[in-house]
Amino acid sequence: MTARTKAGADGGTPTGAGADGGTRTKARADGGTRTEAVPALDTDALIDDPDIRIIVCCGSGGVGKTTTAAALGVRAAERGRKVVVLTIDPARRLAQSMGIDSLDNVPRRVKGIEGEGAGELHAMMLDMKRTFDEIVEAHADAERARAILENPFYQSLSAGFAGTQEYMAMEKLGQLRAREEWDLIVVDTPPSRSALDFLDAPKRLGSFLDGRFIKLLMAPAKMGGRAGMKFLNVGMSMMTGTLGKLLGGQFLRDVQTFVAAMDTMFGGFRTRADATYKLLQAPGTAFLVVATPERDALREAAYFVERLAAEDMPLAGLVLNRVHGSEAARLSAEQALAAAESLGAENLENDGIVDQAAGKAGLREPADSPAAGHAPAPSEAEADRRPVTTEELTAGLLRLHAERMQMVAREQDTRDSFTALHPEVPVTAVAALPGDVHDLSGLRAVGDRLATGSAPAGAV
Amino acid sequence: MSRFQVVSGKGGTGKTTVAAALALALATEGRRTLIVEVEGRQGIAQLFGADSLPYEERRIAVAPGGGEVYALAIDAELALLDYLQMFYKLGGAGRALKKLGAIDFATTIAPGVRDVLLTGKACEAVRRKDRQNRFVYDYVIMDAPPTGRITRFLNVNDEVAGLARIGPIHNQAQAVMRVLKSPETAVHLVTLLEEMPVQETADGIAELRAAELPVGRVIVNMVRPQLLDGDALRTASGGRRKEIAKTLTRAGVTGSAALVRPLVEQAAEHAQRVALEREQRTVLAGLGLPGYELPLLGEGVDRAGLDELAAALREQGAGQGESGRGAGS
The missing domain is CATH 3.40.50.300 (P-loop containing nucleotide triphosphate hydrolases)
Structure with a gap:
């Protein structure tokens, strides 16, 4: 029944990270079934380990994958490693924070990496079309390359059919690794529909390229139009006929030309896709599943954990972003609200005595005017006219604290349900920052929180 | 519609x-x-x-x-x-x-x-x-x-x-x-x-x-919800911590002296968030589109x-x- 009274037993409730730190003291009412400690994920040990050459950050959209990847990159570089961060589709200002606001598909040195014994940080943004074009140019002679690049089917395919981004991210990862210029590659995964896409990309492309259907499509073009058709049985010609009708004859011809032109490159695609897949399974790779303490994000995270296990991919742990804590945790939400209530009542009694203007000074109702579009909240100057009594102020602090404690409890419940499913997964909790990250110092702050989130109890 | x-x-x-x-x-x-x-x-x-x-x-x-x-x-x-x-x-x-x-x-x-x-x-x-x-x-x-x-x-x-x-x-x-x-x-x-x-x-x-x-x-x-704004907070951080502690005690909160700092810091974060949200509302207002808001x-x-x-x-x-x-x- 003493569950979760220490940060260490809590799998890394953020400690010592300013006001967001603190320990969780809520004892569970459901008995001591989950008293064992959640293992802590030590991100510093991970990024310091010279045997770790690739860190893959995966997770559902909007959980801070790219920020996590960038923060790990900055921290690893400042701890002495030569790092490249491969981002797929970063928010503009995050990219700018690392000085990569151009989409040129080439790793750029990030300025401002500091500290004694600091290494280097490079960063790049994936340009999937450029990556695809480069593969074509590298593996086909000039004439054939031009034929492919000009093919309308290729142009549409390379600009983004479902899966191109995933495949090209894998391709680029393989290229970066092969260059042996960096001792650590940190990559964030594309904002896929689901976990499947990133892991499946190489296999899916492979099975597509090896597929009977592709061979079928290639046959007529290869053998020169009608002559090839003789080799097709009635069912097959009916099929290409049907597709021809459905998609239009020109479309099918474009596909056939494209497939024929790409023919010589297929083996290369397949081989590299398989090699990258094996690279991901190798001991030098570590997967970090990124989530926020919200039901959907953690459900997706649980799914990732299961998929990685099924594919023999090495999972290092779970990074839980935007976790809230409170240093005033011994005051419960209920106590805080009751105290605020009593102050409110007191305030009403004194209304005639204490000189105050509008009774709501400093306190606002939820979402002032929900339907009023997005008008900014009333200006601060307006509120300046009204003195705030200490009672009102204190009641406000208490309500705010109650809200915080409710959020902390909610997040803990969500985390507990994840832990119940996957008690073996090491976790680091990253305390929520009040604002967005725009620069290296912001990324450093996230890096600090990543590290302290896994600190054992009493380390602060 | x-x-x-x-x-x-x-x-x-x-x-x-x-x-x-x-x-x-x-x-x-x-x-x-x-x-x-x-x-x-x-x-x-x-x-x-x-x-x-x-x-x-x-x-x-x-x-x-x-x-x-x-x-x-x-x-x-x-x-x-x-x-x-x-x-x-x-x-x-x-x-x-x-x-x-x-x-x-x-x-x-x-x-x-x-x-x-x-x-x-x-x-x-x-x-x-x-x-x-x-x-x-x-x-x-x-x-x-x-x-x-x-x-x-x-x-x-x-x-x-x-x-x-x-x-x-x-x-x-x-x-x-x-x-x-x-x-x-x-x-x-x-x-x-x-x-x-x-x-x-x-x-x-x-x-x-x-x-x-x-x-x-x-x-x-x-x-x-926006529970406290920046003005209230400035008041809080300026010299009123002792009063807040007393008021907390009066409201039945024990050990209030140690709670004032974390409570005020939480309020500071809240105020920062409210200010950031206000900026974002301004950006959204600039888009000139109708909106809905959900809690x-x-x-x-x-x-x-x-x-x-x-x-x-x-x-x-x-x-x-x-x-x-x-x-x-």
Whole structure:
């Protein structure tokens, strides 16, 4: 029944990270079934380990994958490693924070990496079309390359059919690794529909390229139009006929030309896709599943954990972003609200005595005017006219604290349900920052929180 | 109000929840709505506490006032086989195509075909009429791909119409495009009051407009209450900590002296967040679009939460006939 009274037993409730730190003291009412400690994920040990050459950050959209990847990159570089961060589709200002606001598909040195014994940080943004074009140019002679690049089917395919981004991210990862210029590659995964896409990309492309259907499509073009058709049985010609009708004859011809032109490159695609897949399974790779303490994000995270296990991919742990804590945790939400209530009542009694203007000074109702579009909240100057009594102020602090404690409890419940499913997964909790990250110092702050989130109890 | 409501938004902003709440809100007063899911995540079923949705329209909820919400998870492969059946009466040959990998090819590899099938199926539901020549669904709500991909997803028909220059797919693509670019459609973007989602929303709107797709509303989700503002906080940090401690004690809080600092620091973070949210509201106001705001539900979203959000949408005018804040058209 003493569950979760220490940060260490809590799998890394953020400690010592300013006001967001603190320990969780809520004892569970459901008995001591989950008293064992959640293992802590030590991100510093991970990024310091010279045997770790690739860190893959995966997770559902909007959980801070790219920020996590960038923060790990900055921290690893400042701890002495030569790092490249491969981002797929970063928010503009995050990219700018690392000085990569151009989409040129080439790793750029990030300025401002500091500290004694600091290494280097490079960063790049994936340009999937450029990556695809480069593969074509590298593996086909000039004439054939031009034929492919000009093919309308290729142009549409390379600009983004479902899966191109995933495949090209894998391709680029393989290229970066092969260059042996960096001792650590940190990559964030594309904002896929689901976990499947990133892991499946190489296999899916492979099975597509090896597929009977592709061979079928290639046959007529290869053998020169009608002559090839003789080799097709009635069912097959009916099929290409049907597709021809459905998609239009020109479309099918474009596909056939494209497939024929790409023919010589297929083996290369397949081989590299398989090699990258094996690279991901190798001991030098570590997967970090990124989530926020919200039901959907953690459900997706649980799914990732299961998929990685099924594919023999090495999972290092779970990074839980935007976790809230409170240093005033011994005051419960209920106590805080009751105290605020009593102050409110007191305030009403004194209304005639204490000189105050509008009774709501400093306190606002939820979402002032929900339907009023997005008008900014009333200006601060307006509120300046009204003195705030200490009672009102204190009641406000208490309500705010109650809200915080409710959020902390909610997040803990969500985390507990994840832990119940996957008690073996090491976790680091990253305390929520009040604002967005725009620069290296912001990324450093996230890096600090990543590290302290896994600190054992009493380390602060 | 447009009959086809497309709900997109940055990942993590809760677009599936908003789409479901909108479907409920629009189904009041005996109306019938259809919510379609196109990404195979089964998020709708989870929200409504139902079993996984099949490729079949089925009733998933009853709205206040007797309205009905239907749901459909569109499966591209099955939709393609549907079309083949419709146009060519293929029957068993469809299965043969599937075996050869042709269906797989057409729905996952051939660029855009998948998206055409998904939007095509949704548009078919929008236009479908019963024997009395009334629309089967008053509104169709789509839980669409995220902001970063929405323009491409909706506009892919244009592209496919160019690639497949003749044939049923070409015609289908053109027909779908006519619905999507008409006032019958409104594309809503869900955002949070945070910098990245707001920036992505602004970019998404610019892309949609460039593609001549009708932009509906910006829906601000998970709005948290503002309990204390910066002024109150400045007062707090200036020399009143002792008074606050005394007041806490008077309110029955023990050991109040040690609590003042963390409480004031929490308030400082809150004030910082409120200031950032205010900036983001200003950015959103600059987009010049109508909006809805939905509160953060403390306990997470279940069926009761959906009803609460639907009620909030109705209060703000969703489903109140053609008058009020008619979006998009």
